[in-house]
Amino acid sequence: MREFHIANKTYVKSHNSTNKIIARYTYSLIIFALLTIIINLFIGNKTQVLSLIKSISLSLIITSVFTYLIYIIKKEYNIKKIYTEDITIAISLIIGLFSVNIDIIILTLAIIVTLFIKNIKKDINLSSVLYGILLIILYKYFTNNLDTPLTILKNNSFNMNYNEILDINNGIYNYLFGINYLSPILSIIMFIYLFHKKGIKYNIVISYILTISIIMFLYGIFTDKMWFILFELSTGSLLFLTIYTLTDYKVSPTIGETQILYGIILGIITSVLRFVIPELSVIITIIFGELLLSKYLDNISYKLKYNKKLYNSLIIISMILIIITIVILTIIY
Numbered sequence: 001m002r003e004f005h006i007a008n009k010t011y012v013k014s015h016n017s018t019n020k021i022i023a024r025y026t027y028s029l030i031i032f033a034l035l036t037i038i039i040n041l042f043i044g045n046k047t048q049v050l051s052l053i054k055s056i057s058l059s060l061i062i063t064s065v066f067t068y069l070i071y072i073i074k075k076e077y078n079i080k081k082i083y084t085e086d087i088t089i090a091i092s093l094i095i096g097l098f099s100v101n102i103d104i105i106i107l108t109l110a111i112i113v114t115l116f117i118k119n120i121k122k123d124i125n126l127s128s129v130l131y132g133i134l135l136i137i138l139y140k141y142f143t144n145n146l147d148t149p150l151t152i153l154k155n156n157s158f159n160m161n162y163n164e165i166l167d168i169n170n171g172i173y174n175y176l177f178g179i180n181y182l183s184p185i186l187s188i189i190m191f192i193y194l195f196h197k198k199g200i201k202y203n204i205v206i207s208y209i210l211t212i213s214i215i216m217f218l219y220g221i222f223t224d225k226m227w228f229i230l231f232e233l234s235t236g237s238l239l240f241l242t243i244y245t246l247t248d249y250k251v252s253p254t255i256g257e258t259q260i261l262y263g264i265i266l267g268i269i270t271s272v273l274r275f276v277i278p279e280l281s282v283i284i285t286i287i288f289g290e291l292l293l294s295k296y297l298d299n300i301s302y303k304l305k306y307n308k309k310l311y312n313s314l315i316i317i318s319m320i321l322i323i324i325t326i327v328i329l330t331i332i333y
Contacts, residue, residue, distance in 0.1 A: 021199040028190040029093040039177045048179045056096030063092035094129045110135045127248035130283050150235050150278035162227045175234040187239035201247045203259035211267025222330045241282045251290045257304040258297040264318045
């Protein structure tokens, strides 16, 4: 019988294998964590740096233990595979970055939830961490430990000035490189690296961020808050989550046309949710997109690919929705 060989590749325009893409995401996360530690030592956040090192170390140990237990259940005893063919390091780094000053029990539960989702949903990969992060943020919310710039601004009905916003997070450096919100500057650098290595679906990232930027920029103009777009892009770990979870190659749309629409639609949803549940807006949006929107767009991808009239019509409708969103947000908030 003839044997057919199936390439271990994803639907990205490159010669990357799945393992190579996982490795590059892992390398970028290691660099991100190291740079975050080094920069925050220089800007004087020594206490937070120690807490970050502790949370990353604990996360790596706990993730490794539970991953190996899962491997044993599957009758796979090769420990090396945990770190070379799985996303153990990447998961532990992301959970660790979001778990600073979090109780070890909550950290453990977040890891268990992440690994459970990853192994139950076969079409999900790195974005499984969203469920663990969701648990961490909900824990902070219900223990009244979510005193962040996003929630403070919302509690003040979005009526704060630029200097007050800076004071909340102890200066501009903490917005750009801090630990409470993962650095937007370092996130952009990691995106450039992954883009250069052709390991990321850049259409989704660009359309998603561009949509949010347009909405927040025009909202800032209409409400006389010119700083608003910079505040939104530098808080809530928006850029970090976009790069590492929105573009999960297993559950995000395949072709360029659907990727652009996917980014625009989710960008509109995130922009609205930033005014309602700011800390959860990105996480809830991406989970919604993966569960309900991605497969639908892939199912109609051939229509969008070859029916330019339909595709252009949907883009125009999306633009109209962006305008409506801006008007509504300006009136309400």
